[in-house]
Amino acid sequence: MDIAHRTTDRQTPAEQRRRELLEAADRVVLRDGPQASMNAIAAEAGITKPILYRHFGDKGGLYRALAIRHTDALLSSLRAALDAPADRRRRVEATLDTYLASIEAMPQVYRFLMHPAEEPHQTEQGFDVGRHSAPLLRRMGEELGQVIAERVDLGPAAEAQARIWGHGIVGMMHAAGDWWLGERPCSREDLVRSLADLLWGRLAEADDRPDGPGF
Amino acid sequence: MDIAHRTTDRQTPAEQRRRELLEAADRVVLRDGPQASMNAIAAEAGITKPILYRHFGDKGGLYRALAIRHTDALLSSLRAALDAPADRRRRVEATLDTYLASIEAMPQVYRFLMHPAEEPHQTEQGFDVGRHSAPLLRRMGEELGQVIAERVDLGPAAEAQARIWGHGIVGMMHAAGDWWLGERPCSREDLVRSLADLLWGRLAEADDRPDGPGF
DNA sequence: AGACTGGTGTTACCGCAAGTAACTTACCGC
DNA sequence: GCGGTAAGTTACTTGCGGTAACACCAGTCT
Numbered sequence: 195m196d197i198a199h200r201t202t203d204r205q206t207p208a209e210q211r212r213r214e215l216l217e218a219a220d221r222v223v224l225r226d227g228p229q230a231s232m233n234a235i236a237a238e239a240g241i242t243k244p245i246l247y248r249h250f251g252d253k254g255g256l257y258r259a260l261a262i263r264h265t266d267a268l269l270s271s272l273r274a275a276l277d278a279p280a281d282r283r284r285r286v287e288a289t290l291d292t293y294l295a296s297i298e299a300m301p302q303v304y305r306f307l308m309h310p311a312e313e314p315h316q317t318e319q320g321f322d323v324g325r326h327s328a329p330l331l332r333r334m335g336e337e338l339g340q341v342i343a344e345r346v347d348l349g350p351a352a353e354a355q356a357r358i359w360g361h362g363i364v365g366m367m368h369a370a371g372d373w374w375l376g377e378r379p380c381s382r383e384d385l386v387r388s389l390a391d392l393l394w395g396r397l398a399e400a401d402d403r404p405d406g407p408g409f
Numbered sequence: 410m411d412i413a414h415r416t417t418d419r420q421t422p423a424e425q426r427r428r429e430l431l432e433a434a435d436r437v438v439l440r441d442g443p444q445a446s447m448n449a450i451a452a453e454a455g456i457t458k459p460i461l462y463r464h465f466g467d468k469g470g471l472y473r474a475l476a477i478r479h480t481d482a483l484l485s486s487l488r489a490a491l492d493a494p495a496d497r498r499r500r501v502e503a504t505l506d507t508y509l510a511s512i513e514a515m516p517q518v519y520r521f522l523m524h525p526a527e528e529p530h531q532t533e534q535g536f537d538v539g540r541h542s543a544p545l546l547r548r549m550g551e552e553l554g555q556v557i558a559e560r561v562d563l564g565p566a567a568e569a570q571a572r573i574w575g576h577g578i579v580g581m582m583h584a585a586g587d588w589w590l591g592e593r594p595c596s597r598e599d600l601v602r603s604l605a606d607l608l609w610g611r612l613a614e615a616d617d618r619p620d621g622p623g624f
Numbered sequence: 625a626g627a628c629t630g631g632t633g634t635t636a637c638c639g640c641a642a643g644t645a646a647c648t649t650a651c652c653g654c
Numbered sequence: 655g656c657g658g659t660a661a662g663t664t665a666c667t668t669g670c671g672g673t674a675a676c677a678c679c680a681g682t683c684t
Contacts (some may be wrong), residue, residue, distance in 0.1 A: 346616075355606075357594065358595070358599075358604065362584065365582070365583055369550060369580020369583060373550060395613055396610075398498070398610055402497075
């Protein structure tokens with residue numbers, strides 16, 4: 195097959211094309227937000243709609259492919275921070291900071307990933323809860339849970355505990371980051387330190403305020 | 410349409426009507442999910458589209474009104490749990506449990522609130538800065554932050570810290586709840602206990618596992 | 625009475641975006 | 655050359671959000 199000598203500079207034409215389309219879609223989505231129309235994306239890629247549909251099936255498929263790209267990139271950054279050689283507190287802070295720096299650097303990508311606005315239109319309306327609830331959060335939660343399970347000694351029921359903590363920590367990071375990105379109430383380091391303090395039990399240690407019963 | 414036999418309620422007819430419309434919309438949204446069309450909602454209410462638009466402006470307005478109803482209801486439940494007379498750990502657990510019980514009892518409502526899927530989509534986008542991004546999470550985060558600031562003695566920068574923690578804890582609750590609702594990996598009590606343990610610093614206290622460096 | 629006003633309701637339409645059908649190339653092995 | 659497959663097109667259908675424009679039915683002012 196003559197594909198073999200092509201793979202040196204190109205991959206198979208289909209995949210090459212797919213990459214180009216994804217990059218065009220990326221540009222449009224980053225410019226117009228998740229409401230970007232298929233027509234606009236096709237125009238940006240220099241082609242017309244039906245080709246997009248041949249490549250990605252439907253809008254959800256295209257968006258899913260886009261999301262997977264970015265999600266993978268973010269996850270590998272996070273894995274790197276998680277694997278850095280340092281003590282646990284430093285790793286937690288590095289991971290938080292990596293995540294926050296990422297969403298700070300590309301807020302449009304972040305918005306796209308977190309608020310997909312994908313709607314299967316009018317077909318197939320079942321009430322599946324977890325369907326389009328930001329798969330990025332789920333993946334991050336699962337991965338963090340696995341890391342925790344591998345490295346932290348949690349005694350019995352460690353597996354379940356670790357997954358719960360993974361999803362919980364990721365959710366904490368996400369919500370705090372989302373709010374912080376919108377209001378910028380403090381510096382990134384302050385946010386990282388506060389969240390790490392929270393995970394380090396400072397809520398439990400703090401005293402009640404003099405006037406009322408403690409939270 | 411005779412109007413005479415509706416003399417029971419003493420509200421202004423407009424508000425009465427608005428309530429009825431919201432209830433109809435509720436039924437449809439709970440049945441069809443956030444993709445429910447304005448036509449369907451109007452049909453359920455026994456009227457036609459333009460009336461909905463006269464009452465709520467646009468689809469976003471209707472959905473916002475719906476969301477506010479449910480959000481207020483949930484928030485008042487949470488406030489009750491937060492104000493119960495008990496020590497801090499018990500309050501945290503009660504709040505977590507209240508939230509989880511709520512989303513467990515009405516997953517469709519929860520899904521609607523969390524995944525609004527509103528898309529301005531054509532004419533006149535550009536105002537509406539805060540857009541989607543689940544206002545419920547923001548409100549819960551702000552409220553919890555306020556409660557923490559009021560009741561917990563955090564020393565200097567307490568205000569900022571409390572808000573961060575509020576959003577962080579709410580996000581933790583949300584993400585863990587979302588995942589739990591989808592997979593049901595454990596009982597509600599187990600989840601509550603694990604999350605409270607996380608907030609109580611058990612991640613910091615736990616030892617590394619024998620084979621590798623700790624997370 | 626009779627015109628004026630305001631709320632409720634309708635039908636019929638526009639614009640737009642997702643998705644599809646049917647046709648037209650161009651390339652590649654034989 | 656010839657037939658098949660992939661890329662590409664135009665032109666359509668469907669369905670939804672949103673908006674006229676008009677109709678009906680209180681009360682109410684003169």
